[in-house]
Amino acid sequence: MDxxxxxxxxxxxxxxxxxxxxxxxxxxxxxxxxxxxxYDESLWRSLVELGLHGLLIPERFxxxxxxxxxxxxxxxxLGHAAAPVPFVGNVVMATQAFINSATEAQQDExxxxxxxxxxxxxVALPSLAGQTGSASIAMxxxxxxxxxxxxxxxxxxxxxxVYLPDGHAAVVPADASGVSSRMRRSVDRTRPVADVSFxxxxxxxxxxxxxxxxxxxxxxxxxxxxxxxxTLGAAQRMLDSAVAFAKERVxxxxxxxxxxxxxxxxxxxxxxxxPCRGMVWYAAYAQDALPEEARLTACHxxxxxxxxxxxxxxxxxxxxxxxxxxxxxxxxxxxxxxxxNRQMLGGPERCREEAADLQGWKLQA
Amino acid sequence: xDLKLSEPYQALQAEIRAFIREHxxxxxxxxxxxxxxxxxxxDWQKRLVEHGYAGRTIPKEYGGFGAAPDVMAAxxxxxxxxxxxxxxxxxxxxxxxxxxxLLEVGTEEQKRQYVGxxxxxxxxxxxxxxxxxxxSDLANAQTKAExxxxxxxxxxxxxxxxxxxxxxxxxxxxxxxxxxxKHDGLSYLLLSMQSPGLEARPLKTMTGRSEFNEVFFTDVKxxxxxxxxxxxxxxxxxxxxxxxxxxxIGDAGKMTARLExxxxxxxxxxxxxxxxxxxxEYRDRLLRLQGEVIAWKAHNLxxxxxxxxxxxxxxKRMIVKYGGTMLGFRxxxxxxxxxxxxxxPYESLGEDAEDDDAxxxxxxxxxxxxxxxxxxSTNIQKNIIAERGLxxxxxxxVVGRA
Numbered sequence: 186m187d188x189x190x191x192x193x194x195x196x197x198x199x200x201x202x203x204x205x206x207x208x209x210x211x212x213x214x215x216x217x218x219x220x221x222x223x224y225d226e227s228l229w230r231s232l233v234e235l236g237l238h239g240l241l242i243p244e245r246f247x248x249x250x251x252x253x254x255x256x257x258x259x260x261x262x263l264g265h266a267a268a269p270v271p272f273v274g275n276v277v278m279a280t281q282a283f284i285n286s287a288t289e290a291q292q293d294e295x296x297x298x299x300x301x302x303x304x305x306x307x308v309a310l311p312s313l314a315g316q317t318g319s320a321s322i323a324m325x326x327x328x329x330x331x332x333x334x335x336x337x338x339x340x341x342x343x344x345x346x347v348y349l350p351d352g353h354a355a356v357v358p359a360d361a362s363g364v365s366s367r368m369r370r371s372v373d374r375t376r377p378v379a380d381v382s383f384x385x386x387x388x389x390x391x392x393x394x395x396x397x398x399x400x401x402x403x404x405x406x407x408x409x410x411x412x413x414x415x416t417l418g419a420a421q422r423m424l425d426s427a428v429a430f431a432k433e434r435v436x437x438x439x440x441x442x443x444x445x446x447x448x449x450x451x452x453x454x455x456x457x458x459x460p461c462r463g464m465v466w467y468a469a470y471a472q473d474a475l476p477e478e479a480r481l482t483a484c485h486x487x488x489x490x491x492x493x494x495x496x497x498x499x500x501x502x503x504x505x506x507x508x509x510x511x512x513x514x515x516x517x518x519x520x521x522x523x524x525x526n527r528q529m530l531g532g533p534e535r536c537r538e539e540a541a542d543l544q545g546w547k548l549q550a
Numbered sequence: 551x552d553l554k555l556s557e558p559y560q561a562l563q564a565e566i567r568a569f570i571r572e573h574x575x576x577x578x579x580x581x582x583x584x585x586x587x588x589x590x591x592x593d594w595q596k597r598l599v600e601h602g603y604a605g606r607t608i609p610k611e612y613g614g615f616g617a618a619p620d621v622m623a624a625x626x627x628x629x630x631x632x633x634x635x636x637x638x639x640x641x642x643x644x645x646x647x648x649x650x651x652l653l654e655v656g657t658e659e660q661k662r663q664y665v666g667x668x669x670x671x672x673x674x675x676x677x678x679x680x681x682x683x684x685x686s687d688l689a690n691a692q693t694k695a696e697x698x699x700x701x702x703x704x705x706x707x708x709x710x711x712x713x714x715x716x717x718x719x720x721x722x723x724x725x726x727x728x729x730x731x732k733h734d735g736l737s738y739l740l741l742s743m744q745s746p747g748l749e750a751r752p753l754k755t756m757t758g759r760s761e762f763n764e765v766f767f768t769d770v771k772x773x774x775x776x777x778x779x780x781x782x783x784x785x786x787x788x789x790x791x792x793x794x795x796x797x798x799i800g801d802a803g804k805m806t807a808r809l810e811x812x813x814x815x816x817x818x819x820x821x822x823x824x825x826x827x828x829x830x831e832y833r834d835r836l837l838r839l840q841g842e843v844i845a846w847k848a849h850n851l852x853x854x855x856x857x858x859x860x861x862x863x864x865x866k867r868m869i870v871k872y873g874g875t876m877l878g879f880r881x882x883x884x885x886x887x888x889x890x891x892x893x894x895p896y897e898s899l900g901e902d903a904e905d906d907d908a909x910x911x912x913x914x915x916x917x918x919x920x921x922x923x924x925x926x927s928t929n930i931q932k933n934i935i936a937e938r939g940l941x942x943x944x945x946x947x948v949v950g951r952a
Contacts, residue, residue, distance in 0.1 A: 445933070452931075460849035492838075
């Protein structure tokens with residue numbers, strides 16, 4: 186038994202983090218937040234070279250054939266850098282959807298495109314994920330109709346992958362007739378959401394799964410775990426920043442980190458955040474290796490990181506004092522990233538409700 | 551990451567299962583600790599030591615099984631016994647704290663004399679650390695020992711001494727070098743609880759039980775050789791011991807067991823014919839705790855792996871005592887709330903008999919508060935996490951007498 190990372194995983198993590206630190210200094214992040222598409226062509230292409238896009242894609246389609254744990258580690262690094270990259274939808278969820286629900290021909294067509302960074306999927310699972318906001322989607326005769334709100338990773342999407350309530354998914358090119366997408370700046374200025382409407386848009390169904398709902402849940406669960414990992418990275422960044430600030434800032438003739446009030450707050454943060462790392466690793470590993478625990482751990486991990494992330498985001502901001510509240514310091518990019526992740530693919534309440542259902546804990550009115 | 555057991559551990563697992571099939575009926579009842587082991591427990595403990603399920607890594611010459619240190623093996627053993635609901639052996643301060651300390655810093659003679667009887671349960675120890683004036687500031691211990699004619703003469707008082715009323719021996723932190731700075735003036739002595747001049751008075755706690763004692767020393771004679779590591783080394787030795795205590799308290803197995811009991815409790819308790827698990831407010835609290843326990847178990851697996859690789863886990867280990875006692879308390883809190891008004895009758899039968907479930911949970915609920923205070927209180931833990939784990943500056947020293 187070995188509950189840890191391999192040398193290869195640590196090396197990939199180191200190189201990804203070093204790359205992101207180099208490419209995304211604060212002024213660059215600010216510049217990318219301005220148009221707010223959540224996408225930067227040169228960053229995207231460089232990440233292709235690092236092999237990020239093909240992490241989960243089998244080798245025969247040009248990927249690395251790795252697992253959800255590897256994707257979670259990458260997400261943690263992206264969250265740490267607040268990187269505007271449509272990662273969860275394209276690299277994780279769309280890839281999982283093609284692996285679990287597509288025919289060999291569909292996999293042949295799309296997976297190499299994803300691995301090469303030549304398409305960008307935005308994924309919507311309106312009824313399954315339990316996001317708030319109205320959504321109505323129906324498919325008939327190979328055409329998709331309906332409306333979606335707050336679709337993530339859609340700022341520069343080339344394709345939409347839309348789940349129907351029965352667990353079947355449909356692929357629609359973003360430039361197909363009948364598709365209209367309106368980008369909305371979100372609370373996280375580095376990542377927009379989109380309201381998308383389909384008016385008899387031509388769509389291709391992914392029909393190869395024997396149990397479409399089960400396959401759809403695998404996509405959702407992987408997405409939730411990876412979002413939780415992103416939150417973990419962002420929260421760790423905020424906490425590290427607060428610790429560093431507490432060692433520098435002097436008030437009343439003392440470094441503020443010598444005051445017990447701050448020490449205890451920071452100790453509290455570490456105590457709740459550090460076990461989250463093990464939790465994310467465990468849940469990510471479970472997606473590939475422990476199928477009987479995959480759904481429950483995904484629900485709990487998404488919910489728990491949503492709550493812990495919120496606490497860390499607030500406390501770390503407070504510790505930075507007035508500067509933490511200003512735009513100047515830029516700490517708010519991580520605060521907002523954590524807020525965004527919390528609401529996507531179902532908030533903590535929804536995820537815990539699903540966890541209860543999985544265990545047969547039904548409410549009795 | 552690979553959570554499957556490799557071949558040697560699968561073999562160990564099979565061997566334990568066979569042992570439990572053959573001998574399991576002789577196991578004493580799980581739980582109900584905090585008292586002197588009876589004959590059945592002692593007999594069981596000897597069987598465990600003989601097979602290497604207790605005292606596994608203790609060298610043979612000191613009465614153990616002599617296996618190489620292997621945290622994975624320890625984890626497999628713990629989980630197999632828990633799974634079969636069979637008693638996994640004695641846990642007390644002698645076994646968990648003194649034995650590893652002696653193995654690390656004791657003399658050959660001390661190891662030969664004390665380790666074997668302690669792991670077999672024949673010798674029960676208590677810990678003489680805290681004093682009425684020094685709770686959290688352990689290094690400020692004032693109980694003094696002077697060397698006269700080949701004996702340490704001990705005078706002073708200890709408090710919060712668990713199991714002193716039935717212990718055979720005590721490991722004692724006392725001041726032997728009054729002229730030296732406080733941390734350098736302490737020594738660590740081993741003494742008999744039968745020593746003339748030593749008196750243990752049970753101290754009733756908020757649970758209504760006497761889990762602790764006050765211990766008074768009046769010219770208690772301790773042979774000079776009963777010192778561990780040497781004069782002025784007491785603070786170092788005490789820290790070796792505390793390291794083992796803090797790990798003991800954050801046990802993930804206890805959290806898992808408590809969560810399982812809580813789930814059953816909420817599935818069986820009712821208000822007006824509705825099961826608590828079907829009431830949103832109770833269910834939500836249970837779900838939050840389930841998430842926390844999953845995180846805690848994963849954290850434990852991470853620590854276990856690092857320990858097996860000889861890595862010092864640093865701040866990850868420092869959070870265990872604080873995080874573990876808080877989680878334990880939140881779990882027992884929900885249980886107490888699930889019993890509600892019907893669980894208020896509190897008629898503890900003491901150490902001699904088994905209490906009803908509501909009383910047992912109420913005892914745990916209160917005892918958990920004691921755990922937050924003992925062994926380095928919550929606020930001290932937070933200082934340790936911040937200062938040693940995050941490298942924040944220490945509190946400025948108050949000018950004047952320490």
